[in-house]
Amino acid sequence: MIRYEFVDSSIIEANIHPGSIYAREQELARLFVSNMVREERIDPCPVCGAVRVDTFFKKWGLPYALCPDTWSLGLAALPGDKVLKEYFNSSELACFRASEEFQKHVSNTRKELWDTLVEWIEGRARRYMGMDKYSVIDWGCKSPYWLEYLNQAAFVSNLHIVDSLPPVEESPSDSPVDIICLFDVVQRTDNPQKLFNEVAGMLRPGGMLVISCRSGSGFDILTLRENSESIFPLEHVCLPSPKGMKLLIENAGLEVLELTTPGLLDVQFLKNSVEPISHNQYFQRYLLEQCNNAVLERFQSFLQQNNLSSYLRAVARKPEE
Secondary structure, three states, X not given: OOOOOOOOOOOOHHXXXXXXXXHHHHHHHHHHHHOOOOOOOOOOOOOOOOOOOOEEEEEOOEEEXXXXXXXXXXXXXXXXXXXXXXXXXXXXXXXXXXXXXXXXXXXXXXHHHXXXXXXXXXXXXXXXXXXXXXXXXXXXXXXXXXXXXXXXXXXXXEEEEEOOOOOOOOEOOOOOEEEEEEEOOHHHOOOHHHHHXXXXXXXXXXXXXXXXXXXXXXXXXXXXXXXXXXXXXXXXXXXXXXXXXXXXXXXOOOEEEEEEOOOOOXXXXXXXXXXXXXXXXXXXXXXXXXXXXXXXXXXXXXXXXXXXXXXXXXXXXXXXX
């Protein structure tokens, strides 16, 4: 299994969560959550179906629970398709994100990240498929500017859009494709296995699936819990661990080629946390209060190498018939 060790000081939290725009997103998300009907229950793990018993933390009044088998994290009471569709497609937050102002702002802050992501996809395509051009589906896209980047990539012959969010319009494929991109989609579904089964059905034999999402077993999330500014309901419904992601992929009949957590920001998230780290988390406090930047960089590399970061990437292949 490939391991990544990569530190880039040019990538900062503001590239992912740009300032006042991100604060407005959270404000609108919190408003939506405040009007939800609260369900006092703990559903089985959405990744593997295991019984979850304990609440790990509450965010905006909604409890999150850990899976005892895979350590995947998710909302305790899963919200259902109707609520999620309203949140992501027609809520005040969805309208804000569909605005030209928001889309341009996000595009301006993420260009370097998008360049890196396209380069990564192309590297995987060349490694596992060859030097041709390929038909591609971007599944769950939410930015037309990202699609422009992807469509210009050297490995793309034709690009299709499935299950997109506003303002992106769908452009589905009539037949299975060579490559499917599933970026930041798994975390916003309460039935990830159904999602993976549908994705696998649109992949040709020998085709490749590339995935990114937040991992619930990541260091910063397990440390900060409800004080994490990078996860909130209903933006983050299901956050599979690496073990949970492997299970989802294989249960859909796909072969795992790579599964890594090449995250760069776990330590940054801890350092930038508005709320202090819990007093009884002595290791984390010692790390931040007593260690210099060189040690912190090496620790971030340790998280990457051992699949302990909260940013997860995977590559899978559909077996040849």
